[in-house]
Structures are given as structure tokens and as C-alpha cells.
Amino acid sequence: MSNGESRRDDMMLKGDARGLRLVVPEDLAPEMMKESLKNVLGAARHILAGARVVIDLRGRACSEGEVFDILTHFVWPGGVTVISWISFHAETLRLLRASGFPTGEPPMPGPTPPKGRPPLLLIPRSLRSGQRVEHGADVVVAGHVNDGAEIFAVGCVVVWGRLQGLVHAGCAGDHGAQILVRSFEAPQYRIGSKVSYVDKDAPWWGKAVVLCLENDAPVAHQIDVKNA
Structure with missing residues (x-):
């Protein structure tokens, strides 16, 4: 210009x-x-x-x-x-x-991370409908995950905004993976091999939550992010 x-x-x-x-x-x-x-x-x-x-x-x-x-x-x-x-x-x-092209964020040079574990993926923007992220470790979204957007992470997922799309943490089978969301507004989420369907009447709908599995069952813990 x-x-x-x-x-x-x-x-x-x-x-x-x-x-x-x-x-x-x-x-x-x-x-x-x-x-x-x-x-x-x-x-x-x-x-x-x-x-x-x-x-x-x-x-x-x-x-x-x-x-x-x-x-x-x-x-x-x-x-x-x-x-x-x-x-x-x-x-x-x-x-x-x-087409056979290599895809995904390549690893940073430097100290070798644990074998088979790529570095964290930071997405500095919101994801729109039709956008899909797949990553072999943890994923952090500094924005919203809108309805129709999808995240599949081998590790944990943090959404520092609204979650209205689909998140699957621990998608390779890790039941210890967790999802942290600033405002949960999605009809379902997945951790490991478990799928949890959520109704809008849930007391933590629209709230900040940590989602995990306890005794192999989906659990939501509401958290306070007012000062975050």
C-alpha cells in the first residue's frame, strides 16, 4: 500500500x-x-x-x-x-x-519436548462455523468457539471466551484431559471416549467451568473468573 x-x-x-x-x-x-x-x-x-x-x-x-x-x-x-x-x-x-501435504503447526526448534507430544497450540482469535482445529497436544483459544466450529485435541482445551461449538479433549482416549471455558453455551462436549449432552437449564450454563471426568462420569466445576 x-x-x-x-x-x-x-x-x-x-x-x-x-x-x-x-x-x-x-x-x-x-x-x-x-x-x-x-x-x-x-x-x-x-x-x-x-x-x-x-x-x-x-x-x-x-x-x-x-x-x-x-x-x-x-x-x-x-x-x-x-x-x-x-x-x-x-x-x-x-x-x-x-493432496498429501503436511499439515499442522510444526514444532519450535530448541529443547526436545517429550517424545510424541507436540507443543501447545495457541489460537489468538475466535473460530467461526466450519472451522476445525486438530492438534496432538493442548489447545488454547483466545476468543470464542462459535456454533459449527470444532476442536479436537489430544490434550486439554482452554477457551477464553464463549464455547458454542464442539470441543473434544483427550480425543486419543485420555480420560484425564480437561476443558476450561469462560462461558459454556454448547449442547455437548467430549472427553476421551465420553460424550456429555448439556441442557440450557444446567445451573452452569453460560458460566465459567472446568469440565472433566470423575469416576468415569462427566463433571462440571463452576469457577470464578471475575478477577482473571
């Missing part, structure tokens, strides 16, 4: 400890995809050759054509190695996996 400011629909190339991350905004107009990719490639070509890159699609609903555009207008001409594709959109995630 000519004024030097970045808009929320600008495509960005950012650096972090993993390497480079291409962030494709959810609100970028489809007809702007090729032009935006070419602009990023032109501005950063000098640092791209041989670089390790994460393609972060966030909650964007990507078509096969858009994925191909990313390959033909950024990945292949830039000479980069894509270490992972990130998506919170269920159909896009299925498309990426069906």
Missing part, C-alpha cells in the same frame, strides 16, 4: 523461529490471490531460495485453484521448502491432506 500501512487483507511474509510464514488472509478477494503472491515473491525473492516456509491459510476457504496458485506463483518460483500448511477450515484441511 502506498501509505505504508498494512490492511487486514494484505498477504504477509513473516519470520519466526521455524523459518518464514506466508499468511494468506481469510478476507483476501479470490481475484487478488495471484497478484498478492507475485508481490510477496517480488519483494522477498532475495531471502526465499532454500528457505523453510509455513503456508498459513488461517480460516480461509481455499479452492484447489487457489492452492495451485500458491504453488505456481510463490512456492515453485521462490525455490522454498514448505514444511507445513496451516488451516482452520475443515474443507480446506481435507483438501490439503488429500
